[in-house]
Amino acid sequence: MIGQLTAVAGQARVRGYLVTLAAFAVAQGLAFVLLVPVLRALFAGDSAAAWPWLGALAAAAAACAVLQYRQAVQGFSLGLDLSRSLYHQLGDHLSALPLGWFEADRVGRIGRLVVQGVRAVMGVPAHLLQPVVTAFLTPVTVVVAALFLDWRLGLALAAGGLLLAGTYRYTAGLTERVDHAVDAAMAEAGGRVVEFAQAQAVLRGFGRTGAAHAELETALRRQHGAGRRSVTSVVPGLALNALAVQTVYTALIGLGAYLALGGSLDPAVLVALLALATRFTEPLMLAAELGGALRMGRNNLARFAEILATPPLPEPETPARETVPDAPAIRFDRVDFGYGGSPVLREVSFTVPPRTMTALVGPSGSGKTTITRLIARFFDAGGGAVLVDGHDVRDLGTEELMSRVSLVFQDVYLFDQTIEENIAIGRPGATTEQIRRAAGLARVDEIVARLPDGWATRVGESGAALSGGERQRVSIARAILKDAPIVLLDEATAALDADNEAAVTAALRALTADRTLVVIAHRLSTVRAADQIVVLDGGRVAEIGDHDRLLAADGRYAAFWRKRARAAGWRLRAGREDRGYEHAAPPAGAAPGTPAEFQP
Numbered sequence: 001m002i003g004q005l006t007a008v009a010g011q012a013r014v015r016g017y018l019v020t021l022a023a024f025a026v027a028q029g030l031a032f033v034l035l036v037p038v039l040r041a042l043f044a045g046d047s048a049a050a051w052p053w054l055g056a057l058a059a060a061a062a063a064c065a066v067l068q069y070r071q072a073v074q075g076f077s078l079g080l081d082l083s084r085s086l087y088h089q090l091g092d093h094l095s096a097l098p099l100g101w102f103e104a105d106r107v108g109r110i111g112r113l114v115v116q117g118v119r120a121v122m123g124v125p126a127h128l129l130q131p132v133v134t135a136f137l138t139p140v141t142v143v144v145a146a147l148f149l150d151w152r153l154g155l156a157l158a159a160g161g162l163l164l165a166g167t168y169r170y171t172a173g174l175t176e177r178v179d180h181a182v183d184a185a186m187a188e189a190g191g192r193v194v195e196f197a198q199a200q201a202v203l204r205g206f207g208r209t210g211a212a213h214a215e216l217e218t219a220l221r222r223q224h225g226a227g228r229r230s231v232t233s234v235v236p237g238l239a240l241n242a243l244a245v246q247t248v249y250t251a252l253i254g255l256g257a258y259l260a261l262g263g264s265l266d267p268a269v270l271v272a273l274l275a276l277a278t279r280f281t282e283p284l285m286l287a288a289e290l291g292g293a294l295r296m297g298r299n300n301l302a303r304f305a306e307i308l309a310t311p312p313l314p315e316p317e318t319p320a321r322e323t324v325p326d327a328p329a330i331r332f333d334r335v336d337f338g339y340g341g342s343p344v345l346r347e348v349s350f351t352v353p354p355r356t357m358t359a360l361v362g363p364s365g366s367g368k369t370t371i372t373r374l375i376a377r378f379f380d381a382g383g384g385a386v387l388v389d390g391h392d393v394r395d396l397g398t399e400e401l402m403s404r405v406s407l408v409f410q411d412v413y414l415f416d417q418t419i420e421e422n423i424a425i426g427r428p429g430a431t432t433e434q435i436r437r438a439a440g441l442a443r444v445d446e447i448v449a450r451l452p453d454g455w456a457t458r459v460g461e462s463g464a465a466l467s468g469g470e471r472q473r474v475s476i477a478r479a480i481l482k483d484a485p486i487v488l489l490d491e492a493t494a495a496l497d498a499d500n501e502a503a504v505t506a507a508l509r510a511l512t513a514d515r516t517l518v519v520i521a522h523r524l525s526t527v528r529a530a531d532q533i534v535v536l537d538g539g540r541v542a543e544i545g546d547h548d549r550l551l552a553a554d555g556r557y558a559a560f561w562r563k564r565a566r567a568a569g570w571r572l573r574a575g576r577e578d579r580g581y582e583h584a585a586p587p588a589g590a591a592p593g594t595p596a597e598f599q600p
């Protein structure tokens with residue numbers, strides 16, 4: 001625990017706090033023990049002898065008060081520093097982790113850790129460490145001092161202290177195992193409640209409220225069961241601790257009475273011993289009660305440490321900056337990749353010349369998204385190399401790579417800010433004029449016109465105030481503002497209404513003109529308009545070429561095209577148009593806004 005705190009708050013801070021805590025515990029112990037000579041002198045009616053001891057007792061009590069104040073101030077400020085340091089370390093580390101690390105469940109766990117974990121860790125110094133350190137050091141001081149006053153008493157206290165410490169360790173071990181189970185069950189139940197709330201629309205739409213409820217019920221039942229098990233192991237532990245304390249207390253009284261009756265112990269010392277025994281056992285009882293909270297704080301610190309120990313993507317010491325002359329914009333050189341388990345991409349090689357459009361096509365799960373993730377360095381390739389502008393992406397560094405690449409994916413994240421602020425993320429420091437121009441090109445100004453407060457309207461958490469197509473237009477406006485030479489685009493699969501589709505198409509036209517484009521293509525018009533089509537199958541490149549060449553080859557692409565064209569024909573008859581967007585090199589004869597696959 002101390003090691004974990006030191007790692008977060010710094011060695012000097014934690015050591016300084018522990019020194020104050022130790023000084024306070026020792027001063028408290030001394031103040032308890034000084035009762036013995038004071039009472040002995042008073043009982044003997046020797047007030048002259050009592051005064052110096054009283055003076056010493058007053059000094060110890062004053063030192064206690066000062067040190068208590070100091071340790072409280074230090075404890076609270078250390079707690080605040082811990083939370084600040086955790087947030088900073090976490091923020092710094094998260095910004096260096098591979099983008100692929102941020103899966104939904106991890107993000108959820110970080111949310112819980114930041115909200116509950118930081119609060120638990122903040123309270124560790126003042127509310128937990130202080131009582132626990134005091135609980136052990138104060139009795140040790142009492143024992144050592146008592147040995148000087150009466151060795152028999154000292155030994156009895158030492159034996160009592162060891163018994164209590166042993167009992168505490170045993171009961172802590174009993175509850176520790178259950179603590180982990182309770183923690184895990186609570187996290188699972190919390191996650192299920194959130195999932196249940198988020199999935200309401202889907203669940204009701206499919207009449208599955210009962211089934212989903214059953215899963216939530218199971219999680220809650222598990223949590224309840226873990227809670228009960230915790231009670232049945234914690235309560236006996238507490239009872240055992242209390243029993244040990246009472247036993248030690250009774251034994252000390254018995255021993256004191258025996259010695260006093262035998263005449264070898266001053267009755268005044270016996271009275272002092274009784275007072276001492278009470279103060280001696282009190283902190284130990286408190287520590288036993290706080291053990292669970294202490295372990296909780298330690299578990300949370302361990303979770304933070306686990307995240308902080310996740311290795312970030314290595315960054316080059318001197319990132320490459322110059323574009324290699326005549327280099328392709330993107331090159332995959334025998335790239336192998338897997339997400340930990342089985343391989344997903346095998347020996348993938350292709351090149352994308354600057355200012356051309358490459359369409360990635362292939363069955364679901366064939367690796368299209370993975371290819372775009374490797375270009376943006378969400379992960380590093382397992383074998384081979386991914387090159388952008390002639391440099392291995394590992395030599396470019398995240399900042400340089402990201403300045404060259406814009407991502408327009410389907411899951412658009414919008415912050416709960418105005419549309420303008422959301423677009424401005426595309427280029428920090430952009431002027432209002434530049435933002436409005438990008439918004440105009442992406443036809444976001446049309447969305448703004450219907451919003452109640454115009455440009456000042458906040459779009460709600462995750463852009464809830466906007467439709468899917470509208471969110472995508474904001475994301476395209478960001479990319480237009482960013483003005484990166486390479487655009488990675490995952491075409492929307494969801495059907496948009498006619499207006500939105502026309503607007504998205506126009507926005508993409510503005511974004512992709514004169515840029516290098518790699519698109520996960522879902523529309524036939526896009527596929528056909530591509531300068532190059534990379535056909536993937538099972539993580540391998542099955543075919544590469546343009547539409548005409550691949551159609552003539554009569555391979556996988558030709559089969560794919562025939563199947564999709566049949567479906568598109570059905571869509572045409574059903575009254576839907578599949579409108580493509582142009583690129584720098586549109587196919588001969590294609591007219592803007594006309595479905596390329598239905599060209600004469």
Ligand SMILES: Nc1ncnc2c1ncn2[C@@H]1O[C@H](COP(=O)(O)OP(=O)(O)OP(=O)(O)O)[C@@H](O)[C@H]1O
Nearest residue numbers: 103339344362363364365366367368369370371520
């Ligand atoms: N984060 C991940 N962790 C583990 N496996 C993953 C992850 N993302 C994708 N995969 C797996 O990698 C394989 C390729 O997925 P990828 O998303 O690249 O395919 P895709 O061609 O884009 O599919 P789709 O057209 O359905 O989006 C699939 O088997 C998928 O299950």
